[in-house]
Every structure is written in C-alpha cells, then in structure tokens.
Amino acid sequence: MSYADSLPQAKSAVKQNTVLMQRALQQHSLMDALKYASQLLQQLRNPLLPPQRQYYELYVMVFDTLGELTLYLVQGHKRGRHHLADLYELVQYAGNVLPRLYLMITVGSALLQCNDETVPQAEILKDMIEMCKGVQNPTRGLFLRYFLSQMTKGLLESLMDLPFSITFLTTNFVEMNKLWVRLQYQGPLKERDLRTKERKELQILVGSQLLRLSQVIESEEADQEENFTVYCEKILPGILEQMVQSRDVICQEYLFDIVCQVFPDNYHLETVEQLLQATAQMNPQVSLHKIIATLVQRLIDYVEREAAPGKQGGRSLFDIFWQYLEKLGDERPDIALVEVLDLVSNVITLNNCCDPENTDNLNKLYSLLFTKCKDFAVNDEATEDTVQQQQLFVELMTFKEVKRANLIVVNCPKYTELLLSIHPRAQLQAIESLLNLFLDQSDDWVVETEDQFMKLLALCKPATALISKEGQETVPLVQQTVAKWCHALVRATTKSRQLRPITKQVQLLLSLKNALHEGTSQSVSCTYESLITLWWQLIKKCDFLRSRLPKNKSSYDTSIKQIFKYVSRCITELFNVVGPSITDRVFKLNLQTASIADQLSLPEISYDFFTQALTVFEDTLSDSRTQFQAIVYMTQILQRTRSLRTEGEDYYDNLIVRTTLHASKLLKKQDQCRAVYLCSHLWWATEIESLGETEDDAETEGQFYREGKRLLECLQRSLRSADSIMDNMQSCELMVEILNRCLYFLIYGEEAQTRVSVNYVNGLIELIKTNLNSLHLEQMAELKLDDTSSTKTPQRVLMGQDGSVLKVSKSNGAVSVVLPTAASTESVAELATIPADHFQRTCAYILQQAALDDRFKAITV
Amino acid sequence: MLLLVLGDAYIPDRATDIPNKFKKLLSVPGKITQIAVLGNSTRSVEFMNFLQGLSPNMTKVKGALDEPNLSIGENGQATNQASESEAEMPINSVISMGDFKIGCCSGYSVVPKNDPLSLLALARQLDVDIMLWGGTHNVEAYTLSGKFFVNPGSCTGAFNSDWPVVINPGVVESEPSKKINDEPDKKAEEESQVSDEKVGNTEKTVKDNEAESETKEDTESVKEEDIDIPESAITGSNSPSFCLLDIQGSTCTLYIYIYIDNDVKVDKIVYRKEDVV
Amino acid sequence: MSIFFKSPIDIEVLLDGEENRKHVDLFKGGSSTKTMKESLPLYEDGESIAGLVTLRVRDGRSIDHLGVKVSVIGSIDMVKTSGGNTTSTNGNSKLNSNSSLYNYDDPKKKPVDQFLCLSYDLCPAGELNHSESFPFTFKNLSKRYESYRGKNVDVTYYVKVTVMRKSTDISKAKKFWVHLFKDMTPPVREPNVQGSVTDAAGATSQTTNTPPSVLTKPVRLDIGIENCLHIEFEYSKAQYSLNDVIVGRIYFLLTRLKVRHMELSLLTRETSGLKPSNFLLDSTSIRYEIMDGSPVKGETIPIRLFLSGYDLTPNMSCNYFNIKNYLNLVIIDEDGRRYFKQSEISLYRTK
Secondary structure: OOOOOOHHHHHHHHHHHHHHHHHHHHOOOHHHHHHHHHHHHHHHHOOOOOHHHHHHHHHHHHHHHHHHHHHHHHHHHHOOOOOHHHHHHHHHHOOOHHHHHHHHHHHHHHHHHOOOOOOOHHHHHHHHHHHHHHEOOHHHHHHHHHHHHHHHOOHHHHHOOHHHHHHHHHHHHHHHHHHHHHHOOOOOHHHHHHHHHHHHHHHHHHHHHHHHHHHHHHHOOOOHHHHHHHHHHHHHHHHHHHHHHHOOHHHHHHHHHHHHHHOOHHHHHHHHHHHHHHHHOOOOOOOHHHHHHHHHHHHHHHHHHHOOOOEEOOEEHHHHHHHHHHHHHHHOOOOOHHHHHHHHHHHHHHHHHHOOOOHHHHHHHHHHHHHHHHHHOOOOOOOOOOHHHHHHHHHHHOOOOHHHHHHHHHHOHHHHHHHHHOOHHHHHHHHHHHHHHHHHOHHHOOOOOHHHHHHHHHHHHHHHHHOOOOOOOOHHHHHHHHHHHHHHHHHHHOOOOOOOOHHHHHHHHHHHHHHHHOOOHHHHHHHHHHHHHHHHHHHHHHHHHHHHOHHHHHHHHHHHHHHHHHHHHHHHHHHHHHOHHHHHHHHHHHHHHHHHHHHOOOHHHHHHHHHHHHHHHHHHOOOHHHHHHHHHHHHHHHHOOOOOOOOOOOHHHHHHHHHHHHHHOOOOHHHHHHHHHHHHHHHEOOOOHHHOOOHHHHHHHOOOOEOHHHHHHHHHHHHHHHHOOOOHHHHHHHHHHHHHHHHHHHHHOOHHHHOOOHHHHHHHHHHHHHHHHHHHHHHHHHHHHOHHHHOOOOOEEEEOOOOOEEEEOOOOEOOEEEOOOOOOOOOHHHHOHHHHHHHHHHHHHHHHHHOOOHHHHOOOO | OEEEEEOOOOOOOOOOOOOHHHHHHHOOOOOEEEEEEOOOOOOOHHHHHHHHHHOOOEEEOOOOOOOHHHHOOOOOOOHHHHHHHHHOOOOEEEEEEOOEEEEEEOOOOOOOOOOHHHHHHHHHHHOOOEEEEOOOOOEEEEEEOOEEEEEEOOOOOOOOOOOOOOOOHHHOOOOOOOOOOOOOOHHHHHHHHHHOOEEOOOOOOHHHHHHHHHHHOOOOOOOHHHOOOOHHHHHOOOOOEEEEEEEEOOEEEEEEEEEEOOEEEEEEEEEEHHHOO | OOOOOOOOEEEEEEEOOHHHOOEEEEEOOOHHHOOOEEEEEEEEOOOOEEEEEEEEEHHHOOEEEOEEEEEEEEEEEEOOOOOOOOOOOOOOHHHHHOOOOOOOOOOOOEEEEEEEEEEEEEEOOEEEOOOEEEEEEEOOOOOOOOOEEOOOEEEEEEEEEEEEOOOOOEEEEEEEEEEOOOOOOOOOOOOOOOOOHHHHHHHHHHHHHOOHHHOOOOEEEEEEEOOOEEEEEEEOOOEEEOOOEEEEEEEEEEEOOOEEEEEEEEEEEEEEOOOOOOEEEEEEEEEEEEEEOOOOOOOEEEEEEEOOOOOOOOOEEOOOEEEEEEEEEEEEEOOOOEEEEEEEEEEEOOO
C-alpha cells in the first residue's frame, strides 16, 4: 500500500477509503473499518506534498474521518461491542509506523474518552506520546503530534492533574520544536530558502502547543498563585531552554514572540528578567529588537490596563531593561546600530507608559545611543546609513505632542547631544519635523524659564549650521522653518509670567540673536528678518504697556530706545553677514524701522534710520530699476511721517529734498520723470486714518504740511524730463501720467494751495495733443511699411506704473508683461495706442468730473 | 469663475502660516480658476506650493519685500540673475475675467499710500474695472467712479510696519451695503451717493482706544506681566483675511473672509458692471 | 493409481473427539496449491492418540487380506538433503529402500528420518466381506518434534492403517499436528501498554516472570559505520515466547545518514541437510516499520512488537535440520541503501 502521486489523487483515495470505512462501521465490521482507516492514513506518508497547503489539506480530511471513527469506537465500547484496550493492541500490528500511530492515538483517545476507571489513563497518554518518537520526519512528525494534541485536548484537563498535563504538553512541545527546527536541514542545500518558508508556514503547529499550555494553566481552577508558580518553575524554563538550545533563529524569534503572546501579561511582568536573560543567550542573528518589541508591548498593555506601577519585585521595569541594555552593550557589541535603536525606542515607549515624567531615564537612554552613535561613527559622512536607520532615528527623535517634546528637550541634555551626532540627513529631517511640531501645536507650548529657552534654542543650531554642508535645494526650507519657529518660540515664552516682562524678553531676543548669528549667511538672511520683526513687536509692546502703566513711562522710554539700537545692529549684521545681495532689503528694513520710530514720535531715531537707508541707497544700490522702486518706496513712507517736522531741526525738509534730488538724478529719463512727479506728494500731506485725521481738521488747523510751490516745481521738473525724451510714445505717455497727477491735485485743493491751475492743465492737454498727433504720423508711416501690423493686435497694450508694457489678452487670463529693461520688440505702431488710449480715458474722466465740479468745466478736452 | 485674492503673507519673516481654517476652506481642488497674489507672499516655498496646488494660474505682483532670489539664496548670486527673477514679478498685472478687466498692484508703488484718488488714477492707467491692491494689512472694498476697489488685507495678519490699522470689531457684521461717506474728496461725494460702498474700515480713533485703556489702569498695583496685550496692538494689522471674487459675466460677487476668534466670518458684496453709467 | 481403478476397500480413520479438538490451519504444501487450506487436529507431547478404524467393503464383495495394521508415524521429509546436489535421489539407497514412506503434502519431499514408528495389528489375516470397525490407541505417545512445514523440510505426523494383501497393500493415513510447549509460565500480559518503553528499565523486571532457565539479560548492541552512523540498540531479552512482546529501543549516538525509514524484521532460518553441505532457507516472518524519517543524534526510538498475532515458528534443532530466528534491524537511507544488523533470538512455544 502506497501513497498517491498528487494531491487530487491522494484526496480521492482518502475520500474513497472514508466512504468504505463509514460503510464498514454501519455494518459493525470494525476490522474492515480499521483496515480502510489504515489505508487512508497511508496518504499521509506522502513526502511529496508541500506541507502548508497540500499536506495540511489532506490532514484535515483525515482528521475528520478519524473523528468519526473515534465516535464509533467510544459508542461501541460503551455498548460492549468491543473493548478498546484490545483494539489498542490490535492496531499496533499495522506495518507502517505513521498509520499505526494515528490509529493508536485514535483508539487511545477514544479509550480515554470513555473515562473507564480500570484503564491506566496516564499510562496510555505516556505511551502514545512516547511512541510518537517513531516518526522523525519533521513534517509528518509535526502533524502527528499536532494530531495527538488535538485529540487529547480537553481530555488532559478533565482527566489529569496539572503537573501531568504540563509534562505531557511540554514534552510534545519539545519534540515538535525539535522536528520543526530540524526541518531546516532537510533536503538539498539549494532549497534552504524553501525550507525556511515551509517552516514559517508550519510554525503555528509548534505555537499551538504553547497555546495549549496557556489554556491548561488558565483553565485550571486552582489557586492562581500556584499556577503561576508552575509557570515560573516548570513551563517557562522548559520553553526557554528549548529556545536557547535550538540555536535556531527562526525558532527563537517565533517562540519568544508566541510566549509573549499566549501567556497572561501579568506573568511577563513577573518573569521579565527570565525572559530577558534568555534573549541574551540567543543566536546572534536573532533580531532582538523585534522580539523585545513584542514583550514591551505586552508589558505596556498590562500596565495600561491594570494601571499598574510597572514594577517587578521592587524594581522598576525601566531599571530592569536598563540593566539589560547595559549588559547587551557589554556582551554584544556586534548588534547593529539600527537594532540598538529599535531596542532603545521600545524601552522609551515602555518608560513613557510606566513613568512618563521620568526624564532621567530617558536621558540615560539618549546617552546610551549617543555613545553607540560615536562607536558606529554615524556622523562620518563616509558611512552610508541605511534608510531604515535614519528613519528610526527620526522616529526616535520626534514626538507627537509639543508638551512632550518640550519636556524632553528641556530635561534631557543628552537628547540634543544625540540629535547633533546623528547622520545629517536624519538630523535635518528630525529637526524639521520637530520644529514643525512646535509650530503646529504652538498654542499648547509654554516655555517657563530662560534655561528652557536656551535649551530649546540649541535645537535650531544644527539646522542653521547644517546648511553649508547639505545640498542647496532643501536647506532653505529648514531655514524658513527656523525663521517661523523663532516666532513660535518667543510666543511660547510670553505665556510664562517669569519671561513675560520686557526686560526678560529683551534678554531672550539677544540670546536668540546670538544663536542665529552663528548660522551661515544663508541662514542669517532668512532668520534675521524674523528677529527684526520680533524686535519691532517688542517695541510695540513697550508702547502699549507705556500707555497702560504711565508710572513706568521712563523705563519704557529707555527700553524702546535701546531696542531700536538692537534693531539697527541687527540690520547692520544682516548686511555684513549676507553681503551686497541683501542691499535692497536692508534699505527697506531701515525705512520700515524709521516709519515705526516716527509713529512713536521719536524723530531722531526715525531720522537716523532714514539716513541709514539713504546711505545704503547711495553707497550700494546700483541697479537702476531697483533704484527707481527704492525712491518710490521712500517717497511713500516719507509722505506718511508725522514727527519729523515737529522738532526744531527740520529733518523732514532735509530728507524730502534729498529724496527728490535722488529722484531727479535717476539714470533713465522715464524713471526720473515718474519718481519726480511722485515726489510732488512729499509737499502735500494727506490724512492718516489711524490718527483720526480728516481733511476738514487739517484745513482748520493747518496741521498738514503742504507746500504748493514746491509741488508744482516737481510737476514742472517732471514734465521737462518727459518732454526731453526722444521716444515719442514714452514722452506722450509720461505726459498723460503727469496730467493725471495734475488732476489729482486739482481735485484735492484749491489753486491757491496747490498752485496747479486749470490753465496749467489746459496747457498740458494742448501739449499732449500736439505730441499725440506727431506720434500718430509716425504710426501711420510705419503702417504703410507693414500693412498687416494693424490687424494682428488681438490684445490691448498698456503701460504699468514703472513703464513696463502690459499686453492684455482679450480672452480670460492674466497678462504678459514686458519690463522696460527688456529689449522692446514691439513696433511703434503697436505701442502708439498706449498714450492715446490713456489720454482718451483721462479726458473721459475730466468730462465725468465736470458734472460734479465746476472747475473741470473750464478744462478744454 | 473664482478669483482668489490674497497678499501680505510675510511667511516666514513676520508670520508662521495662514490660519488652518483658511487652509481647509481653500483646499477644494479645481474650484479656483485664478489666483492673484498681491505681494510679500512669495518667500515661503511651502506657502507657494500650497497656492500652486489650489490653481496653476497664478498672477503675482511685486511687493515691497519681494525678492524671489532670497529663498533660493545662493551666496554670490549675480545681479543680472536677480533682475531675471524679478522679470517674473511685475509691479502691475491685469487679468481678464468675464466682462471684467482686473488690475493688480501690491500698493507699495502707490503714492500716497492707500490713497483712493491715486488708486483711481492707476485704475485708469491700466484701464481696469476692478482694482486689487494690498500692502495695508487691512481688508477693504469700495467703489469709486464706477470702479471697484478691493484690498484683501493680510492673509496671515502679519506685522504691519506702517501706521496701525484701526479696527472696529463690529466691522465684519456691518451691512455690506452700508454707506460710508468718508471719501477724501468732498467734491467726489455726490458720485458716491448711490454706488460707493466701503467695508472693512470704519472710524475709530486712537484717542478712543487710549481713553478706554486709561479707565482700566486706575489701580496702581497692576503689574506688567498681568497685562494682556492684544494681538492687534502688536502687529498693527487687521485679522487674517482674504477675498474671493466670483465672476459671472458682468457680475462680480466679492466674498470677504476674515479670521476672528478662531472662526471665519464671511461677507458678501455684489458689484455689477452695469452700475457704471 | 487410484485414478485408474477404484480401491476395493474403503478405510476411514476417526480420531477420538476430533470434532472438539483444537485444529491448526495450514496451507497445503506446494506453491500451486497455496490457496488450499487444510485443518489438522492438534496434539501435544505425551498425549495419547486413539481412534476408530472402519473398513468398508464395496458392493458386498469380499476381500482376502493378510492382516490389518495401524501405525503412528513421525518423519522428517526433505526436498534436498545436500546443498550441492540438485537430485535428491542420488545415491541415497537408504531413503529409496523405504519406498513405502510417503509424504502426503509435498511429493517432492522425501522422508529422511522416521523418528517415530509404532504399529500393531488390528486383526489377523482373513477375509473381509462386510464393514468392520477396530478401535486403536497409542497410549501416552511421546513426540520428539514439533510439526513443521518448511520450504525444504517438513516434520509430519500421521496415523496409518494398512490392509496387507498379496498384491498391493491398501493404506490410509490420517495427519495430525503437534505442538511442543515449553514448561514455563508465560509472562503476564498487562493490557495494552505492555512493555511500554517508558519503563524500559523494566525490561529485566519482565524477565522475572520467566523461569531462571530462560532468564536472559537484555540484548545490547553497539554498532555503527565509522564517521557515519553509530547506534546502540537494546532488546529486553534474547528469548521470547511466541505470545511475547519484543520491547526495546534504539539510541542514535551519531547519524550522518539521511535515513528514510527503519524497520525491524523477524527472519526464520531453516537449515537443513547433512553437514557439511547445509541447505539454508530464510523467510521473513515479520516486517515492521519502527521509524519514519531521519533522526538526529541523541534520539531514542522505541520498539514494541507484539508476536502473538503472527504465525511464527519456534526454534528447533535435530540432526537433519534446525530452525533459528533472527531479529533484523534495517535502516534504509534516502538513496535506498540498506544497512542492517542481525541478532539471533530464540523463540519458544508456551501455553
């Protein structure tokens, strides 16, 4: 009798014999039934079936069939049809060992089910398990013993005492484990991987034995303490011994995991040292971090569920794990950093669960990693870190809650040290995510003391210092994050009463400045503006507090003046560190600070910043476009100052004259023209809403600075520039722009004040008309040359504030802009419409306005 | 068609981000046809990426502190390279949408700053119906001479170095159609009777503020650290805000979003081109 | 002969109480007749054999005879007597002269020794003209050998009635079977788990049930192939009753073989013929797989083999032949090579 060639054949053989067996049983022909059972069992001898799928499938069929047989055997025995003790001997005549043992177990377990007092039950159980040794083939042996375990399930618990059951199950487990380990070495060498796969598929059979053990121990109604003692003294040492002795990686990893999973977690708490001890003896290839992770998770489950203190025999879990880590460090220097990392991060998780406030523990762990990193020289650029390792570091170094992050950074000095020592890429990633956490949850972030502030500040140091080492592409993002983070950091300090006072804030910002100053020029260029904004805000705070606490006015006055000095220094440093590329910004920062000083009625300080701005303009602003825009910006800001004229010295006059002078000296005539006509506003102050000013008040009090004569001079000067431009189109357009300025002043004030008269406007209109005519002639001439050009303008052409040409598509969409510096490819014909159209619109406006204002009726369009 | 208008984000130098509720509100892909960025918002790569994700059509105009090179900052960057980058960011820009021509400027090149007549002149120069401008950190909208003027304010409520914005807390709840006769020029008043509307900035004097605060501090024992300094006193800016223009043919519906007390309040104003005679 | 003409007289031999006596079922000798069974009454040593002979005359005819004789015969029959010669008749006049001796089972087997031949006359010479019956008795008949039916050798017993005539004698034989029991108390059988290896230390304790004469120490053997295999095996004893159980174990000290399986076989060896040219015939009585797969160093494989279910032959020995039993431990490796170790055991019959 042999086995079939394939699974389908084997299955059909089993089915066929099952049917025959069932028929024999119906006819109470037991001998035949046993014969068929033995025949179908032959199929399980088949060595060709892959264990997981096919063999298992077959096993399940056989199991079902033998289950029916068992049922019959028990009933037959009870009715006296046969004696199972005889059958137990009878089936042993089977010539092949595997069918013989299946039958023995079937009959034996049936006999046990009858619960016959006269039967030596323990002996039968012992005999069955002992005889199973006859099957040494791993797959067949595993299934056989699994069968034994299935068939005796429940019987052990009900018939035997605890020690016996445990011995029985432990023995079976030990044997199964041996077979399972041995499976690895079956077959040819080249099939090792296949074996490994098969083993993983079969591992559950071995694991089931541990599950049975846990069931037995938990089903036992006896004293819980006694059960636990049994576990500690018998079960666990047995399992661990097997695990250690096997020297097999898969076995050790799997069994440890299963032990952690199937036995109650309170047991693990009590035996944690035994468990850890065992791991230290394992095969060096075992991934300790993985199995420790399971253990730690179980411990955490327990501690969380029971709200237990996480102590074992008076020692904290942390201490136990710490000792373990230290021991590993000594004995197993070979463990890869990535595994150490994982181990440590597990212990951190454990500590966070048991004793979250204990940052000393965490500090120890960070310290350990720090040392490890040094040993492995992770900071060495040459060592290629694995992505996984970097990822682990990032995970380890980042947090989910800002409060936690704050706590760790503040209380674990080694944390920051570690952060500084990890691989730059991971470092960058960790810092970025850390800074973003602080930003995202800034509402919950409080910085209590200066010391904390300094420790937190150390975080951004690597980010600012890192830049020069890393690629150019990614770094600015970190810089920007740091720049943002500075805001959040300072905000977090204002939530603390201790750090809130202005004097403290000044100190903190100075520390911040020092820290940022250490960065690279790129970093400074990005972060210093945040710093300057923070100073500005501090000035505003002082101002506000000054209004609320008049008794301290003088001290606030002093602070404000001092802070302006810090701002000045920051702007200077910014320029010094970054260099010429930042000139324009430095110019504008000076102007903005000047404006703020003016708002606080500090004319001297304001003047100082204005002059600094002018110095920058004169010394370093060279690009003509930038110069033009700078003058416009300066004009805008100066126009809104209020304090500069109030002192004895006329700072204002000084500044606006200088500005106008610069405007008139701009390189390009167009720029000159536009800048100068804008400068006219410097002699025509307008209301500022925040000050509650209105035109009416100004008139009555003469509060606004208005100098019509100079205003007109500017317009005239500007007109001269426009007139002298050779390009007819440009010239015309500028004149139309000046006309519009004139209209502005015409609306705003009486001629007596503005000196802009209707006559002047009429004269200007005449001039424009003349010029437009000549421009039209020029345009016509060109059209003759190229007749098609008039038809190929589906878009309108306009001119922007700075003389750039705007082409507006008629269809939906934005414009394309041609800047004045770019070489103009447009023909005169195309551009000639700009001033003409603009003039037309202006004329329409004059007519519109004439309906409201009689003076406009005097304008001849 | 939706036009998103925002500006003066000042990330990262003056603000960390726009409010999360703005982000959630805006993060509906495919809704927004066009974005107009009115200056001082381009330094943050992250923020620009966020906007880019909302719509690929983005018009940026140059604000006072826009220097696009800085964020990609290489140390010795050549100046001509700088001007090349600037070429991408004009001072003015015009968008055609529906029946409207919409002009954009950051506001820093307008002298006097924020001056309606200057803005009107600019609108005339650019031949637009709607003028968008920024730089004031204060959300505003009004019509003048038949043109519609919209300032979206600062989308982050960033620090404002200019004179502080005067904020009337009730401003958002005020009727959008409420007429405010604070035209700078009395002679233009007649015109504003019917159609001129102004939102976002009503009068409230600094003196009033001071008077209020003085009443609170009569106890001598008040300590510095016990005083809460309102955010607006520090930033001089209005609350974070932005605008959406829904343009359908000759009708433009303006939605103003303001972030107040962790909440977003929305105002609506309708502007029609037919209004112009 | 009887095919050509019918015997004029019919002889019937009936043994006393034959119906109720225990019988032994046998296959008839000769390979072609394997399926034919015969059942013979069983006797043991010293037991009397008695019966009744009935002579029936056909068709009322009368027959003259020279006397009627009854004999009890035990004989050893063989096909070949020497391993070298294929023709058994060659020069063995003694066997040929005994032409009257006849093997009823296998005509090829010729008697070589009649170790038992007792006879007496049932009636004197005369005439038979009607059926007549004669009782006979061989009192307390001693039987030296067990009945045996082997390949080359048989040990047969029969009662033979001969009607002597002037012409051909008419005779009839009645076969019976003999078991010899050793006088000892068989080991007490515990139900089911007898000889479980868990108490294999008790291998010796089991022998306490057997008399001192057969008390043997456990068989221990230490065998191996250098650097390849080293096993130690142990059977509880060397002598077993046919109802006994062989209990033992195999301990693997070293194994570098890839073992497919291991089996135990019981070999019965029939050695016959006249020395020095012995004629050996082995037959495997039991094949019993005891291990599936390849064990590792340190494994102990249990052995338990119940003998009572098999039809075994106890050890026997006489001048002409002997029967010996051997236990064979066979290891078959994955390439089909067989490694075995034979050890002799002694089987005996007990009641």
